[in-house]
Amino acid sequence: MLPSESTEAIVLRRKVVLSFWAVFVFLGLPLWFHTTTIHRTPVPLSAIETLDNELKDGLGLSRDDDPGLHIAVGVKKNCLYGITTREISDELQRLLRTEWTSSVFSLDLVDADECSGCSMPKYTLNCIGSDRTPLPKTISEGLEITVYIPSNHGSKEIIANGLYDAFVGDFLFFNKHDLGSIDRAMSPTTGILSTMYRGATYADAIHLSFTLLIALDSSGGERAIEALSPEFQTEWRVHAEKVWNTLKFGELNRYVSSITFDTDVGFQYMTDGSDEWARVEQDVSSDKLSSLLDTWDLQPITLLTTSSNSSAVKVLQFVYFLPPYSTNTKSLSFTVANWGGVVMAGDSPDLPAAMRTFGRQIDKLLSPVSFSLANGSKSRKTLPHRHEFARIATIMNLRGAIETLSALSRLVTSLQEMAVPSTVRDLVDSAIKEWHSAVVNLRSDFDQVAENQGLRHAAAAAQFARQAVFDKDMMLNMFVPFEHKIAVYLPLLGPVIVPLVAGLRRVVVESRKKEP
Amino acid sequence: MDSKTWAVFVASAVLKLSLNFLFPSLHSILGQHVEVTTSMTSFKQLKEGLHLYEIGISPYDGGVYHQAPIFLLLFKFLGKFGSTAPNSPTINVFYVFTDIITAYFLCAISKSQSLAKTNQLADWVIASIYLFNPLVVATNISRSTAVLSNAAMIGSIAYACYNRNILSVMFLALASHTNIYTAYLFPPFLLLWTSATGATMASVTKYLIFYIAMSAGLTSIGYFMTGSLQYLSATYGSLLFFKDLAPNMGLWWYFFMEMFDFFRPLFTYIFQLYSLIYVLPITFRLHNCPLVAITCIVGITTISKSYPEVGDLGVYISLLSLFKFIFPNVRYALLAALVILHSLVLAPNFYHLWIYLGSGNANFFYAITLVYTIGMTIIITDTLRAALLIEFQGTDNPSKTVIQI
Numbered sequence: 001m002l003p004s005e006s007t008e009a010i011v012l013r014r015k016v017v018l019s020f021w022a023v024f025v026f027l028g029l030p031l032w033f034h035t036t037t038i039h040r041t042p043v044p045l046s047a048i049e050t051l052d053n054e055l056k057d058g059l060g061l062s063r064d065d066d067p068g069l070h071i072a073v074g075v076k077k078n079c080l081y082g083i084t085t086r087e088i089s090d091e092l093q094r095l096l097r098t099e100w101t102s103s104v105f106s107l108d109l110v111d112a113d114e115c116s117g118c119s120m121p122k123y124t125l126n127c128i129g130s131d132r133t134p135l136p137k138t139i140s141e142g143l144e145i146t147v148y149i150p151s152n153h154g155s156k157e158i159i160a161n162g163l164y165d166a167f168v169g170d171f172l173f174f175n176k177h178d179l180g181s182i183d184r185a186m187s188p189t190t191g192i193l194s195t196m197y198r199g200a201t202y203a204d205a206i207h208l209s210f211t212l213l214i215a216l217d218s219s220g221g222e223r224a225i226e227a228l229s230p231e232f233q234t235e236w237r238v239h240a241e242k243v244w245n246t247l248k249f250g251e252l253n254r255y256v257s258s259i260t261f262d263t264d265v266g267f268q269y270m271t272d273g274s275d276e277w278a279r280v281e282q283d284v285s286s287d288k289l290s291s292l293l294d295t296w297d298l299q300p301i302t303l304l305t306t307s308s309n310s311s312a313v314k315v316l317q318f319v320y321f322l323p324p325y326s327t328n329t330k331s332l333s334f335t336v337a338n339w340g341g342v343v344m345a346g347d348s349p350d351l352p353a354a355m356r357t358f359g360r361q362i363d364k365l366l367s368p369v370s371f372s373l374a375n376g377s378k379s380r381k382t383l384p385h386r387h388e389f390a391r392i393a394t395i396m397n398l399r400g401a402i403e404t405l406s407a408l409s410r411l412v413t414s415l416q417e418m419a420v421p422s423t424v425r426d427l428v429d430s431a432i433k434e435w436h437s438a439v440v441n442l443r444s445d446f447d448q449v450a451e452n453q454g455l456r457h458a459a460a461a462a463q464f465a466r467q468a469v470f471d472k473d474m475m476l477n478m479f480v481p482f483e484h485k486i487a488v489y490l491p492l493l494g495p496v497i498v499p500l501v502a503g504l505r506r507v508v509v510e511s512r513k514k515e516p
Numbered sequence: 517m518d519s520k521t522w523a524v525f526v527a528s529a530v531l532k533l534s535l536n537f538l539f540p541s542l543h544s545i546l547g548q549h550v551e552v553t554t555s556m557t558s559f560k561q562l563k564e565g566l567h568l569y570e571i572g573i574s575p576y577d578g579g580v581y582h583q584a585p586i587f588l589l590l591f592k593f594l595g596k597f598g599s600t601a602p603n604s605p606t607i608n609v610f611y612v613f614t615d616i617i618t619a620y621f622l623c624a625i626s627k628s629q630s631l632a633k634t635n636q637l638a639d640w641v642i643a644s645i646y647l648f649n650p651l652v653v654a655t656n657i658s659r660s661t662a663v664l665s666n667a668a669m670i671g672s673i674a675y676a677c678y679n680r681n682i683l684s685v686m687f688l689a690l691a692s693h694t695n696i697y698t699a700y701l702f703p704p705f706l707l708l709w710t711s712a713t714g715a716t717m718a719s720v721t722k723y724l725i726f727y728i729a730m731s732a733g734l735t736s737i738g739y740f741m742t743g744s745l746q747y748l749s750a751t752y753g754s755l756l757f758f759k760d761l762a763p764n765m766g767l768w769w770y771f772f773m774e775m776f777d778f779f780r781p782l783f784t785y786i787f788q789l790y791s792l793i794y795v796l797p798i799t800f801r802l803h804n805c806p807l808v809a810i811t812c813i814v815g816i817t818t819i820s821k822s823y824p825e826v827g828d829l830g831v832y833i834s835l836l837s838l839f840k841f842i843f844p845n846v847r848y849a850l851l852a853a854l855v856i857l858h859s860l861v862l863a864p865n866f867y868h869l870w871i872y873l874g875s876g877n878a879n880f881f882y883a884i885t886l887v888y889t890i891g892m893t894i895i896i897t898d899t900l901r902a903a904l905l906i907e908f909q910g911t912d913n914p915s916k917t918v919i920q921i
Contacts, residue, residue, distance in 0.1 A: 012800060019796035028789055035781035419778075488779055492786060 010510060017503040024500060036485070040420040043412050043428055048405045051435055055402050073163065074112030079127035079147065083156050085109040091160035125163060207315045208261040209340075210240040210358070214322045215268045226349070228265075236320075237263045239355045246359070268321075316340040316365060318358045322349060335361045394438055397458035401431055404465035411469070417482060421473045431464035520640035521623060528619070528647035529612045535657060536608050543602045546658035551863050554823040555760045556582050559602055559659035566591050566600065574742050576750035582760065584694045584751055585738035587661055602659045611656050611663060618667040619643040621674040626838050628677035630708070630807055637840050646834040651860075655827030665695040666831045673810060676708040684709065685723060689730030696752050697817045700792065702727065703799040704813065707806035757784055758822045763881060765863065766824045767889060770882040791820035801904075808903045811835040815896040819889050826860065829892065836899060845902035848894050855891035859884050 075085050089109045112124060127147045147162030214228070226232055244261040317340035331346035331353070341361030343354045405428065412420055434457045441454030535542060546552050547560055555561060565581030568574070569588045575581040591600050598606035623639040625631065637645075646652055656663055672687035688705055691698040710719045738747050754760055763769050768787060775783060794816050802809035814835060818828040843849075863884045869876030 012803075015800045016797040019800055020793060023789065023793045023796065027792075028786075031785040031789070032782065035785055492783075496790075 013503075014507050014510070017500075017507050020500055021504060024496075038417055038419045040412075040418075041422045041425040043409070043420060043425055044432065045409045045413065047432055048402070048409045048428070051432065052402050052406055054439075055398060073123045073125050073145070074110045075125045075159075076112050076127065078129075079125055079159050080111075083159070085111050087156045088159050088163075091156045092163055125159070127159065127162075206259045208240075208244060208259070208362075209315065209317045210236070210243075210261065210263045211266050211317065211319045212236050212264070212322070213266045213268055213319050232349075233265060235351055236265075239351045243355050243358055243362075316362070318361065319343070320349075320351075320354050321345065331357075333357050333361070335365060341365065394442055394454045394458040397455065397462045398435060398438055401435055401458065401461040401465045404462065404469055405431060408465070408469045419474060421471060424468050424471045424474055427464050427468035427471070431461045431468065434458070434461035434464060517620070517623060517639060520638070521643050524640045524643045524647060525616045525619065528643075529616060531648070532612050532615070532653065532656060533608055535653075536603055540603050543657050543659055546654050547602070547660075549654075549658070549864060550762065550764050550867060551826050551860075552654050552658045553660045553662075554764050554825060555762055556755055556823045557660040557662045557665075557825065559661065562587055562591065562661060563600070563602075566595075569741070574746075576742060576747040579750070582750055582754045583661055584734075585741045585747060586690075586693060586734060587664070588741065589737070590664075607659065611659060614663055614667050615647060615652070615656050618663075618670050619646045621667070621670045622646055622834055622838065624674045625670070625677050625807075628674070630677045630711075631838060637837060642834070642837050645837045646830070649830045649833065651826045651830035652834070655825065655830065660825065660827060661694070662825055662827050665691055665698065666827070668694065669698050669701070669814075670831070670835075672705070673708075673807070676705060677807075679712055681709045681723070682726070685726050686730055689727055689734060692731060693734040696755055697791065697821050700795045700813055700817060701810055703795055704802075704806045704809040707799065707803055707809070711806070755822055756788060758787075760823075763867070763878070764823055765826060765885050765888055766822060767819070767885060768822050770878060770885075773878065787820070787822070791817050802907075804907065805903065808839065808900075811839070812896065812900055812903075815892065815899075819892045819896075829856070832892075832895075836895075839899075839903070842899060842902040842906055845905050846898050847902075848898045852891050852894040852898065855887060855894065859888035859891060863888065 075088065079088075086109075092109070109125075123145060125145045125147065127149055129149055145163065147159060149158050149162075212233070240261060240263045244259065319340070319342045321342060321344045323344060331350070332344040333342060335341040341358060343357045345354070408424075408428070412418070438454045438457035438461060441457060543559075547558065553559070561581050562583055565575035565583065566588055568578070568581070570592070575585075575588065594600055594606055594610060598604055600607060619642075622642050626636050626639065626642050636642075668687050668691035672684045672691055675681070675684035675687060684705070688698065688701065692702075706715065706720055706723060709723050710716070713719055735745075735748070738751075739745055758768055758772060761769060761772055771783060771787075772780065795813055798809050798812050798816075799806075802812065811832070814828075815832045818824055818832055821828075863881065866876055866880040866884050870878060870881050
């Protein structure tokens with residue numbers, strides 16, 4: 001039996017236990033509650049759902065019939081040159097697969113001259129041989145597409161490219177299909193205009209980088225010596241600046257806040273000129289362009305920053321490649337989507353011709369907006385194309401914004417233990433405000449849209465939505481489920497709680513013993 | 517003070533001055549050791565803060581300086597007598613003098629009325645335990661500002677033991693201003709201050725108001741120096757919320773290196789609460805011997821504070837030396853001594869392995885800090901048990917036998 005304690009000792013023990021509990025209850029519990037409470041700022045989920053429904057209903061814009069994603073084109077005999085329509089169609093489908101979702105967009109080619117008794121397709125492809133133009137060109141007038149091809153050089157690739165250019169440049173917009181139906185065509189599963197958009201992405205700033213790439217081999221060569229001369233390099237820069245000025249003071253300037261350019265000179269060392277050059281030609285002909293570009297030692301491009309909401313800079317590279325020696329009389333050129341264009345010099349360097357080619361390549365890369373640079377003349381349909389492009393890009397940004405906001409809404413609803421800071425609410429409110437401004441601009445008259453205001457609001461809405469979803473304070477707290485908290489609290493507080501409870505129990509038992 | 521004590525003072529001064537003269541870079545080497553100094557007491561950061569202050573920039577803007585603004589005034593004043601470089605004669609003499617003053621205060625405490633009825637070690641022994649303690653010597657040579665905080669704290673105890681309560685409150689406020697954990701000593705100090713007159717509401721209120729007024733005065737010095745109260749976030753905020761995540765001899769840094777941000781505030785508050793929660797219970801339990809309560813709380817804050825140093829252990833051992841009467845009842849002295857010794861030897865080695873050689877990792881160093889904490893815990897619990905046993909048995913003629921069950 002334990003010896004009896006004095007009253008003073010018991011009172012003292014009671015004070016000690018209660019002082020522990022006082023700190024625990026009056027300081028510890030409030031702090032624990034304050035530091036572990038999940039703060040969820042209410043996010044306007046119903047407003048997000050309303051916007052989603054509004055977009056699905058076409059934003060109050062006019063409706064039209066389906067634009068017809070399956071289009072029949074009659075191919076005239078002068079295009080064939082011994083090639084079948086089947087071959088052209090296969091080549092076209094190959095091009096579509098690289099850039100488009102061919103399952104929902106196809107061109108049915110019909111031999112127009114052999115279509116007796118059948119209903120003529122709406123569109124007709126006509127080909128005209130011309131010695132004056134060194135490269136193929138496509139013009140679409142109404143329902144007729146004309147491809148100008150060098151005489152005796154008709155090929156399935158040229159014709160298919162011509163058709164492809166026509167549709168990318170003109171078809172979808174020439175008939176002015178309304179945005180509601182186009183938006184339906186832009187669903188994530190089809191992705192037609194998203195892939196097109198990829199090739200013609202809206203950017204607030206465009207930077208053109210012109211590189212003179214001189215191939216050197218062990219033989220040296222007069223060509224390299226000429227290209228390295230200050231006069232040639234000055235001429236190079238002057239021509240590049242002309243292209244830049246044409247763009248800068250042209251219609252593209254109405255879309256973007258800045259167009260900049262730089263010129264550079266690079267060298268490509270070929271240890272064995274003839275073999276490597278043969279490989280280059282083979283790569284170009286077999287369309288292995290990315291591997292070719294990877295081998296080139298291009299100077300890095302300094303990206304520019306802009307102050308616009310979208311803050312995206314589209315950089316396009318244009319390379320004028322001087323091989324170590326001339327292998328044929330004509331130059332080669334090709335474009336790479338989202339990268340730029342290349343012109344390989346032929347017998348002798350021809351800077352003006354190269355720059356004209358670069359101009360056409362810029363046309364193609366920034367399509368469906370047609371900025372005519374090749375011959376300086378105004379494009380026939382620049383006004384409606386620019387308008388349509390801006391409106392479509394606006395809708396695409398709005399779609400991106402609402403998809404992101406809907407994802408945020410689902411995230412907030414499903415993860416009840418995820419904190420939602422007030423910054424997320426502010427960002428969502430800003431996104432919704434910009435969304436409404438963009439829709440007002442879409443519904444407004446032509447001039448406002450031409451000034452890109454709707455597009456800027458839509459891009460801002462998309463950006464705010466992205467920032468809201470990836471808010472740092474919210475994302476960091478996503479991965480702490482309730483079970484983990486128990487695993488943390490138990491070893492932290494368990495060893496403290498046990499003696500506290502034991503001490504309190506003893507105090508309570510003693511006080512009960514004293515009661516009569 | 518007898519001649520032996522003065523001889524100890526002189527010998528320690530000679531030792532420290534010789535070490536500084538013979539090994540001029542020793543202060544720099546020790547200043548880089550995380551066991552000896554932390555970002556809250558580093559002399560190097562004090563110099564940076566002083567330089568910023570002298571050129572008119574707030575020293576608290578860059579996140580480098582976390583110490584009290586009064587140190588800037590002090591070292592700016594010292595700068596008038598010579599260079600404030602760590603190995604300059606002015607700083608050498610100042611730090612040696614501070615340590616001697618601290619030892620003097622300890623000797624004064626041992627001869628005070630509070631410990632008059634107990635068996636005491638000789639003054640020169642108490643002074644030696646402090647002045648020749650390697651941990652204290654290392655802290656002194658590294659020019660850690662903890663030397664000054666500890667001097668203020670021990671000075672406050674000394675004045676309280678001699679009923680010079682106003683001075684004691686001032687020194688405690690000064691010590692709290694430079695090291696906020698000293699504020700935890702306020703409850704046991706109240707017992708000391710009211711030991712002569714009794715703890716009435718009026719006396720408690722008086723000392724509380726005076727302490728708050730002194731603290732406010734020191735805080736206002738910082739306000740007038742920096743132009744705002746923003747420095748509180750850099751000083752007390754850094755200490756309380758563990759903003760500078762750097763390894764040290766404490767237990768905090770390892771947790772916060774690995775922790776999710778979600779739990780960080782909770783752990784910060786829980787860890788701070790852990791050192792605070794013992795203050796009142798210990799004060800109540802040891803209300804008859806407030807000096808023991810003060811020593812016990814100093815020991816607990818040594819292991820539970822956010823930026824501990826080995827100098828804190830040196831001060832704690834020096835305070836323990838005042839209570840010779842508990843030594844016979846201490847049971848695990850050898851075990852605790854060996855554990856502490858092993859941890860102090862291995863800590864710099866494991867830190868070197870981790871940081872400089874790259875052949876270790878943080879677990880090496882943290883394991884040693886755990887061992888160090890276990891050693892400290894053994895000392896604190898053992899001495900506390902011994903003190904309670906003495907209190908139960910009586911100091912002179914134990915009339916009761918305690919049987920361990």
